[in-house]
Amino acid sequence: MSYHAIDSNILYVDALAQGDVLTCQEGLSFWGGVDPETGVIIDVHHPNHGASLAGKIILMPTSRGSCSGSGVLLQLARNGIAPAALVFREDEDILTLGALIAARLFDKPLAVLRLSPTIYDGLSRAETASIENQSLGFSDQSIRLSTPNTADLNLSKDDQRYLDGKEGAANQIAMEVLCLMAAAQGADTLIDVTRGHIDGCILAHDANLDFAEKMHEMGARTRIPTTINAISVDRQNWQSQDVVPDFGLKASRLADAYVKMGARSTFTCAPYLLDDAPIKDEAIGWSESNAVIFANSVLGARTQKHPDYLDLFIAMTGRAPETGVYLAENRRPTCEIHVDLPDQYDDAIWPMLGWLAGAKSPNGVPILFGLEATNPTNDDLKALCAAFGTTSGAPLLHVHGHTPEGDLPPIKGAQKCAITKQDLVEIWQNFNSAPDNIDLVAIGSPHASFSECQNFAALLAGAQCHQDTKTIVTIGRHTLEGLSKAGVLDQLEQAGVTVIPDICWCSITEPVFPVDTATLMTNSGKYAHYGKGLSGRDIRFGSLRDCAKAAVSGMVLNALPWWLKE
Secondary structure, eight states: OOOOOOOSOEEEEOOOEEEEEEEOSSOOOSTTTBOTTTOBBOOTTSTTTTOBOTTSEEEESOOOSOTTHHHHHHHHHHHTOSOSEEEESSOOOHHHHHHHHHHHHHSOOOEEEEOOHHHHHHHHTOSEEEEETTEEEETTEEEEOBOOOOTTOBOOHHHHHHHTTTTOHHHHHHHHHHHHHHHHTTOSBEEEOSOEEEOTTSOSSHHHHHHHHHHHHTTOOOOSOEEEOOOSSOTTTGGGTTOOHHHHHHHHHHHHHHHHTTOOOOOOSOGGGSTTOOOTTOBOEEOSHHHHHHIIIIIOOBOOOOOTTHHHHHHHHTEEESOGGGSGGGGSOSEEEEEOOOSSOOTTHHHHHHHHHHHHSSSSOEEEESOTTOOOOHHHHHHHHHHHHHHOOOSOOEETTTSTTTTOOOOTTOEEEEEOHHHHHHHHHHHOOSOSBOSEEEEOSSOOOHHHHHHHHHHHTTOOOOTTOEEEEEEOHHHHHHHHHHTHHHHHHHTTEEEEESOOTTTOOTTTSOTTOSEEEESOHHHHHHHHHHHOOEEEEOOHHHHHHHHHHSBOOSSOOGGGOO
């Protein structure tokens, strides 16, 4: 089954709602884009930056960005500052799942709808709206809403046993939610997946801890091999890093809850760097946006961008809705992007291209042309995929000549657009409006690979990091072990670099994040996008070499890079 056209107005989560209408012309990542304690949009790149979502009827085409948005929505609901309703025009999973969990496990319902384009456009022009008795009211109109039908799903005998509660209450809830999500996504059935990856293990708010411990207490156990995302502390060393004990203990409890449920203590946002990475056409059940996009795009594996919490349910059952990019027809490009490649460039171009590709194709699967003569490394493609995930809701992109499905023909009528040199100039300037003095160099969003760390050590070339510039690299435990054996860890530490496992820049908090930082520099397009909203600090962006120079000098030139000056 392919993505389906909307021929009705669907109520996915039922709740009474009434409020002012706020229309977002662009999708929004709730994680990194919305403050879970206030409900205010903190994504500085979003057109509605500074607006409050609390109590409003929020319209957006679909969500985008991190799978962790479901947890942010749950926290907002539990704090009483969630939107009154979320209204989408296109397929949406992440926030829908968060609303389902809020209603089913915590009795904090909020309405979620998807409307036909005509009704959506009409609602966007209204000042207020209400939802009651499965009807949407606005501007003297009353629109009857249908609900997803799970009765028509083709379930296996094991699926039905889970659904009937014969495998315990935790598995029953998991299957109920999986069936609801399958119906919402237009799936006919569930499919087997071989492995899972848990994203909701970051203590961004108490909702993640409460969910994990509640599921563990109910007897939840993983059924398939499952890895865990980066967490919020260096699990083995946080006590010596001046982390507030209450926070450190809660973060450890959250990580431990998933380990007790059977997941591996990998604690990395880059599970594709592990020795047992997925293979082409393997159906997996991953969460975490950069990991999903890399797995689909670079490895050729198949996974939807599953929301937080659904990732656990998939790991518990080994089943996922058969929809989206699990299906070959939905992996075809819907947008052709032609890149006007500069004659010369450095590794900074890859996250820039990823960010721009997402902006050009915010909802559909793009294919990039014009890069055939390049030789991107896996680190380059990692940076491309991670940055793409900040601006697009799609779980997949293709690079003609470089990715496993880069020769797939675009669908008929595919959008065509270009990434120009001017686009590159503008995104560079967008990422580099902060002061020249650098207080912190941040490497490892997503987690740095062995080769990235090795290259960074070589670029430092035995020099010492500036005394006023803290330089931190975040990595997975597997990479730390390899660096230690190869002597690269010693090289980095002798240069004054701090290497920290388990956490990443998406989850790091003070005081591990240096308190006195005013401006940081990163080579990550993902962190360049989210960093301001997450940390409150000014951001500078550049290549790995630029970051090494800034680490040593404490400064960065406020100018275009050499390859964009001509």
